[in-house]
Amino acid sequence: xxxxxxxxxxxxxxxxxxxxxxxxxxxxxxxxxxxxxxxxxxxxxxxxxxxxxxxxxxxxxxxxxxxxxxxxxxxxxxxxxxxxxxxxxxxxxxxxxxxxxxxxxxxxxxxxxxxxxxxxxxxxxxxxxxxxxxxxxxxxxxxxxxxxxxxxxxxxxxxxxxxxxxxxxxxxxxxxxxxxxxxxxxxxxxxxxxxxxxxxxxxxxxxxxxxxxxxxxxxxxxxxxxxxxxxxxxxxxxxxxxxxxxxxxxxxxxxxxxxxxxxxxxxxxxxxxxxxxxxxxxxxxxxxxxxxxxxxxxxxxxxxxxxx
Numbered sequence: 001x002x003x004x005x006x007x008x009x010x011x012x013x014x015x016x017x018x019x020x021x022x023x024x025x026x027x028x029x030x031x032x033x034x035x036x037x038x039x040x041x042x043x044x045x046x047x048x049x050x051x052x053x054x055x056x057x058x059x060x061x062x063x064x065x066x067x068x069x070x071x072x073x074x075x076x077x078x079x080x081x082x083x084x085x086x087x088x089x090x091x092x093x094x095x096x097x098x099x100x101x102x103x104x105x106x107x108x109x110x111x112x113x114x115x116x117x118x119x120x121x122x123x124x125x126x127x128x129x130x131x132x133x134x135x136x137x138x139x140x141x142x143x144x145x146x147x148x149x150x151x152x153x154x155x156x157x158x159x160x161x162x163x164x165x166x167x168x169x170x171x172x173x174x175x176x177x178x179x180x181x182x183x184x185x186x187x188x189x190x191x192x193x194x195x196x197x198x199x200x201x202x203x204x205x206x207x208x209x210x211x212x213x214x215x216x217x218x219x220x221x222x223x224x225x226x227x228x229x230x231x232x233x234x235x236x237x238x239x240x241x242x243x244x245x246x247x248x249x250x251x252x253x254x255x256x257x258x259x260x261x262x263x264x265x266x267x268x269x270x271x272x273x274x275x276x277x278x279x280x281x282x283x284x285x286x287x288x289x290x291x292x293x294x295x296x297x298x299x300x301x302x303x304x305x306x307x308x
Contacts (some may be wrong), residue, residue, distance in 0.1 A: 025201060037154075048154070051155035112277050112280050116274065120273035122158070126152070126154050128148065153272075162233040162235075192210045235276055246265060
């Protein structure tokens with residue numbers, strides 16, 4: 001009996017030592033596209049995600065390019081400088097079609113073009129196959145692959161600050177262009193309430209129209225928050241969906257199947273950056289427009305037409 005028991009214990013110990021080795025051989029490394037950006041390292045208590053790391057790379061690239069352009073720019077353009085000047089002139093002409101004013105274009109163009117380049121580079125870096133470089137960490141379901149590169153615009157934490165910057169920047173631009181009082185009156189229309197006392201004798205209907213105009217100001221304020229949501233979620237949804245699409249096509253058939261979709265996503269990246277920049281320019285143009293002057297001019301035109 002003792003001999004049999006020792007044999008049984010030997011076989012049990014052998015099987016228990018072999019099982020972990022077999023499980024390690026069969027264990028696979030998985031990767032899932034998540035809505036949130038994955039952390040890759042920490043600086044003290046500050047967590048750096050892969051989308052934030054990509055945004056830092058984009059900023060570093062822009063700083064280097066800006067320094068090179070500043071050093072290499074000459075009064076008489078040659079070579080690639082000619083190409084850059086043609087692009088800039090074409091972009092300014094396009095902005096003129098939105099603003100209808102070269103003065104507004106000259107003020108808003110540096111910000112709008114910078115936003116376009118930041119969004120474009122973030123879109124492209126996330127689409128190109130740099131995501132093959134990453135970290136392998138143990139998760140709840142085994143080993144997980146975390147890419148070092150993820151588009152900064154494929155994270156809502158990346159698109160939301162851009163949208164907030166565009167909307168707040170437009171209002172600051174409006175304050176500089178038409179003044180603080182007129183900008184505030186777009187949202188809290190005190191002039192509409194004040195006009196009740198000055199125009200009630202000539203126009204009794206002001207008792208109905210003035211409260212409506214005052215309420216419209218609050219709708220304008222709600223619209224500012226809607227602009228932030230529209231800009232951020234549109235950009236995030238399109239870029240994130242593109243990365244998920246490429247990952248799905250690569251899982252079905254690597255190299256061959258994702259190639260046409262990769263070219264499509266490159267084009268989508270340009271379109272989304274263009275839409276974001278143009279909408280930012282539209283917000284800047286609206287903020288710099290004095291609606292009261294337009295209303296007064298229309299009233300004068302109407303009186304002149306009646307007089308004639």
